[in-house]
Amino acid sequence: MILDLFGMLRDVLPIILVILFFQYAVIRRPLASPVKVGVGFALVIIGLYAFVVGLKLGLFPIGQRMAEQLIGFDTWLWVYLFAFAIGFATTMAEPALIAVGQQAEEAAAGKINGNVIRILVAVGVAIGITIGVHRIISGDSIHYYIIGGYLLVIALTALAPRYIVALAFDLGGVTTSEVTVPLVTALGIGLAGQIEGRNVLIDGFGLIAFASIFPIVTVMSYAILMERVAHWRERQS
Known part of the structure; x- marks a missing residue:
């Protein structure tokens, strides 16, 4: 000690x-x-x-143990649900995300709501970790998922309002912090260690990359949608 x-x-x-x-x-x-x-x-x-x-x-220990126990069911559904739920819950508790959300709300002069940002990022992490878990279960190569994710990010960067782009990329980084990383890493290692034919070093890691990409996607997608809605309302009035 x-x-x-x-x-x-x-x-x-x-x-x-x-x-x-x-x-x-x-x-x-x-x-x-x-x-x-x-x-x-x-x-x-x-x-x-x-x-x-x-x-x-x-x-x-709890992350690995949960993965080991959930694999014991006859369906992968519970593994996917746990991945989504733990991704959402841990991200909502991230101190760094709370701080960035508050700072963004103060700097944006009414354009950004800190609580909405937190929920969007948490949903993005949940989706990303669920997709990452599917990759471990299916045994697919991580390259195709990461390349596809960043191609989507590039496309959204071209379409999104300028004020949200830099913030979205920062939010992708703050999600991988004190609370999320330990549980998500343990989940990936636990899954790879229990599924036959998977290599812990090759397949067990990589979930954090998914947790960083998809919050960027959800935040920019939301900003694009809100901008389209605002333009539509202007045309209607």
Whole structure:
């Protein structure tokens, strides 16, 4: 336990050193509240340590165990439903997504609703993980799915309103964060490890890529649809 805590300190230390270097060597000003900053860094280290321990004890095992148990049913339907539901639920709980949604709502001056963005991204992740699970079950090559997904993204980028494009790509990244990654990765490994003929290293990974692509698709598709509806209403009035 103590060794793991020191290991986390070692991992965070470069961040602390960079901040202190720029504060004292470049900006050449002392920290405004050294005690508060020190306590804050200590809490960050303890929090990260607790998070990593939680992954090992809880999220990783439960993800693999759920995959193993769901495969025991006579139908793949429950596996697909679990993939969709866990993708939606974990994404809605992502702190990074909540933060980006709030910032986008403040910056967009009424064009974007943060809660709608969260739901759209969560639906996109759910769809992506479900498609990724289907790839593992079917044994298909990941290349065709990823190429097809990005071709769709490119097409939507050309059609979507300019204000949503950059945000959509950012939202594709924030979905793969603290809550989603452990469970989704464990789900993929658990499935690949239990299905005959699948290789854990080749087939077990890749779900995160699907979770990054399809939120871009859902967000831009929604923006395109809303723009079309707005133009239609203008013509009707």
